[in-house]
Amino acid sequence: MIVNELFYSLQGEGSLAGVPSVFIRLAGCPLRCCWCDTKYAWDETAGREMSCEQVLEALDGHPTRHVVLTGGEPMVHEGVSGLAAAIREKGYHLTIETAGICFIEGLEADLMSISPKLSNSLPENADRPAERLNLGVLRQLIAAYDYQIKFVVDEPDDLNEIADILEKLDELDLYSIYLMPQATQMDAYMEKSHWLAEYCKQTGFSFSPRLQVMLNFPKKGVDEEAEIDRLYFLGVGCDKGIVFGRSRRKISFQIF
Ligand code: SF4
Numbered sequence: 001m002i003v004n005e006l007f008y009s010l011q012g013e014g015s016l017a018g019v020p021s022v023f024i025r026l027a028g029c030p031l032r033c034c035w036c037d038t039k040y041a042w043d044e045t046a047g048r049e050m051s052c053e054q055v056l057e058a059l060d061g062h063p064t065r066h067v068v069l070t071g072g073e074p075m076v077h078e079g080v081s082g083l084a085a086a087i088r089e090k091g092y093h094l095t096i097e098t099a100g101i102c103f104i105e106g107l108e109a110d111l112m113s114i115s116p117k118l119s120n121s122l123p124e125n126a127d128r129p130a131e132r133l134n135l136g137v138l139r140q141l142i143a144a145y146d147y148q149i150k151f152v153v154d155e156p157d158d159l160n161e162i163a164d165i166l167e168k169l170d171e172l173d174l175y176s177i178y179l180m181p182q183a184t185q186m187d188a189y190m191e192k193s194h195w196l197a198e199y200c201k202q203t204g205f206s207f208s209p210r211l212q213v214m215l216n217f218p219k220k221g222v223d224e225e226a227e228i229d230r231l232y233f234l235g236v237g238c239d240k241g242i243v244f245g246r247s248r249r250k251i252s253f254q255i256f
Contacts (some may be wrong), residue, residue, distance in 0.1 A: 065184035
């Protein structure tokens with residue numbers, strides 16, 4: 001299996017936002033969303049081959065029992081079932097982050113974190129937009145797993161599209177639906193958060209933070225050649241927090 005990156009950080013979104021987790025990012029995604037922040041993982045060969053044993057070994061030594069299998073799109077890989085089972089067998093809580101375009105019979109997960117892609121994600125030259133949203137697969141995932149559904153919202157009009165999708169899905173748990181602003185920079189994040197938060201209050205959907213935007217997490221969590229190979233967020237109060245990074249040469253602190 002080609003692993004694009006494997007790193008330790010905080011879960012940035014959804015019900016487990018803020019929970020320290022080890023992320024395994026598998027290479028390859030067919031969707032090519034225009035605002036994707038992990039374009040470097042689109043190519044199926046973008047990474048290095050790792051055996052299940054090597055991945056399990058890399059999980060050791062982090063003070064967490066949470067593992068996140070992400071991508072790219074992890075559900076397009078045949079070998080993902082064996083890896084998921086092995087991770088859970090070691091006692092980890094496993095979240096799978098998926099766009100909800102594939103269903104794999106028997107795949108194990110503690111939380112299926114589904115992020116259906118709205119039309120705001122369409123790449124400019126999209127020729128098969130229908131494949132981005134598969135209601136049949138979404139229904140299967142919702143029926144088979146503890147789940148959360150996260151929508152990336154870019155503008156108020158997206159809320160109509162979300163309402164349409166939710167209407168077509170059966171027996172959804174209102175409290176498992178999260179809306180989060182589409183943004184890569186803090187100013188856009190804050191602007192969209194204000195109106196989105198109001199909408200969440202009106203509908204009962206949850207507002208999800210995106211800590212990776214708020215805290216400006218590094219684009220690649222662990223790059224063996226990178227200066228900083230770990231980033232720890234130590235705490236945040238009303239307006240203060242501390243981040244420290246450890247590189248091969250130094251440990252640095254930043255208070256913001
Ligand atoms: S589904 Fe996720 S990984 Fe794939 S292009 Fe869209 S945002 Fe990027």
